[in-house]
Amino acid sequence: MNLPANSDEILSDGRLQDALFELIKKTSSELPADVEKALLQARLAEEQGSTADIIIGIFLENIQAARSAQAPLCQDTGLPTFFIDHPRQFSTATLTKIIREAVCRATQEEILRHNAVDPVTGVNSGNNMGDGFPAIYFRETEKPVLEVSLLLKGGGSENVSTQYSLPYTALKAGRDLKGVRLVVLEAVAKAAGMGCPPGVLGICIGGDRSGGYGEAKRQLLRPLDDINPDPTLAEMEDSLLVKANLLGIGPLGLGGKTTLLGVKIGKLHRVPASFFVTISYMCWECRRRTLSWQQDGTYVIST
Secondary structure: OOOOOOOHHHHOOOHHHHHHHHHHHHHHHOOOHHHHHHHHHHHHHOOOOOHHHHHHHHHHHHHHHHHHHOOOOOOOOOOOEEEEEEEOOOOHHHHHHHHHHHHHHHHHOOOOOOOOEOOOOOOEOOOOOEOOEOEEEEEEEOOOOEEEEEEEOOHHHHHOOEEEEOOEHHHOEOOOHHHHHHHHHHHHHHHOOOOOOOEEEEEEEEOOHHHHHHHHHHHOOOOOOOOOOOHHHHHHHHHHHHHHOOOOOOHHHOOOOOOEEEEEEEEEOOOOOOOEEEEEEEOOOOEEEEEEEOOOOOEEEOO
């Protein structure tokens, strides 16, 4: 089905805002099925009755309680970050307006905590509106479907996200994949329990500083059980996950076999003078979902 030349009237009849509101509510209150499954598997790997076993058990209880009450999984709903793949006929200005309205509505109904603070005045806007807040990234595609992915990433995990410039002399990490592995494992060790582990890493190799962070966060949208189409990166994801889980940091940094639930790696071409490795750390509450919205108003939200 072809889209009309101007899709503003399709977007502005209220149905998309309702769908986005549901996307925000589900993302805030219901952990994705693959993440919950990974936590269940992680608990089985821990010694029964250990601190790690007890902590993961509490996590699982929290997941059930939030789902039942349709309440936020965590009080810190972070900076709502939207990644949008849109047909060329859709106005990004109109989409931005509708997204902001849905975020305001979700904040008013206490699905999102009001988190937008002016860094100069210290004043909280009270409705999650501000400069760069929420964060919205657009990408035009040839597909007729509008896809909106939402990532809710709290401040604790954002604080331990980091970026390295190779070579990194402290570890003798060169401009190669061995160097990448060294700095990623150091980042996990430095984060320790501060990022609310077990975490998920979104990693970008290459790019510039800003592009690296954007791609690293986009990697967090991938399901934990998918396989990287690049065999070199697929092997690196698996090996880094194994090695990170041998660090013994464990849930909340209190020891155990589960420090990470997943590692997802992307790459961007770089200029010859720079070799950045960007690591976006996500806490165990890897809150992300995708809305696929058809022009007739029907939609599906990922599980």
